[in-house]
Amino acid sequence: MARRSDPTAPFVVATPALAKLVERWRNHLARERRLADKTVEAYARDVDQFLVFLTSHLGHPATLGDVAKLKITDVRAFLASRRNAGAGSPTVSRNIAGVRSFIRFLEQDGEADGSAVRAIRPPRRKRSLPRPLTPERARDVAEPANAMDEEPWIAARNAAVLTLLYGCGLRISEALALTRSEAPRGDGAALRIRGKGGKERLVPVLPVVGEAIAAYLRLCPYAPGPDGPLFLGARGGPLNPRMIQRAMVRLRSALGLPDTATPHALRHSFATHLLAAGGDLRTIQELLGHASLSTTQVYTGVDTERLMAAYDAAHPRAR
CATH class of the missing domain: 1.10.150.130 (Tyrosine recombinase, N-terminal domain)
Known part of the structure; x- marks a missing residue:
């Protein structure tokens, strides 16, 4: 029963x-x-x-x-x-x-x-817009020189994870699910990601992502084998996502970033910056692994909000 x-x-x-x-x-x-x-x-x-x-x-x-x-x-x-x-x-x-x-x-x-x-209609949801970082701030967060940790290999690890989130638009769970054999190399090969619901997608890997991963692997003191996790914790086990969240909290304090600057905000930044640079929604949908285009369309609101803010700040008749 x-x-x-x-x-x-x-x-x-x-x-x-x-x-x-x-x-x-x-x-x-x-x-x-x-x-x-x-x-x-x-x-x-x-x-x-x-x-x-x-x-x-x-x-x-x-x-x-x-x-x-x-x-x-x-x-x-x-x-x-x-x-x-x-x-x-x-x-x-x-x-x-x-x-x-x-x-x-x-x-x-x-x-x-x-x-x-x-016959029952669900309540209307007020859809809040994602809060991405500016391109400059996103690069600062993913900059290895800004990673703060007493252990150089852990600083390199944190920088590699954050670079991967921003450079490939991954969810943190997707990044931490990668194995050593799946480590992005940045040589033009695409990264195969298994997202929500087991849906797979291919994501291009920028050279800077491959370089950050390679720097981390050179310093990492553990070798779990090709089927072991790519990103490891301080004791050699799978990396807990809370460690990356804590690293982001330290970066927020050091760089003067708002509370909305989270690891997931880097994924939002990836999508928003692609759209602002002329990327089409269908391509961004595929890169993010969204099942529905309506989920991706929220980023058009982010871009419109940014454009209107720039208009209000610069146009003489907006004041």
Whole structure:
């Protein structure tokens, strides 16, 4: 029987038959749709929260019949309960997406009618624009001479990671997942990256990226082998992303950068600077590994904001 995520929960939230369908759906997401583990966990948590609510709402453990004949008022009551619990618009939107995914799975086997869930429009999300660094500041962050650490090899490692994030537009998780055999050489060869959901993409490697990696490898005291991680921690194990985040905090202080200057901001900077230099959105989408062009289009807002700021500062009639 399915219970609350909290093992101390005192009541059953789904009948055995419904619980088995939830498990089949989770396996479907992971094995057939090949969604990322964290996405599967988030969707499963959404459905778990929905079943907890439905059990309380109906006064008995949720059954397949209850889910199959959901009314719009039931779904709206669930969303209201999430709002009352303090969930913001992004969380509520994902809650809807998780429940919709499960209902859609049941619909494929004729087990449910998803019209009530489809009729609910997710709350409008205020999309915040990424905060990239200026090209000069991005180069300063990736400059090996600015890397601060008592151990030269760790300073070189941090500089190599940050150069890779900015030079190739990688997520920090993608950079730290590279093995020694995958080390970028900067000789014109493209880097094969496995991104979210297992989606692969090819990213060109600039010479400066290959040089930063080579400098780090020359100084690194550990040799884990070709299948070992490219970036290592102080004791020779896989590098924890928190170490790069801490290095960025030190750089912010030393270079006078804003709090928005994070490792991920280097990926934003990569995209924004390409767009400003005339790169087209489709190419930038491929380089970033975005599944949807709408995700990449947010950078047009960044570039427009930058242009308007320059206009306001320079045009005589703007004052």
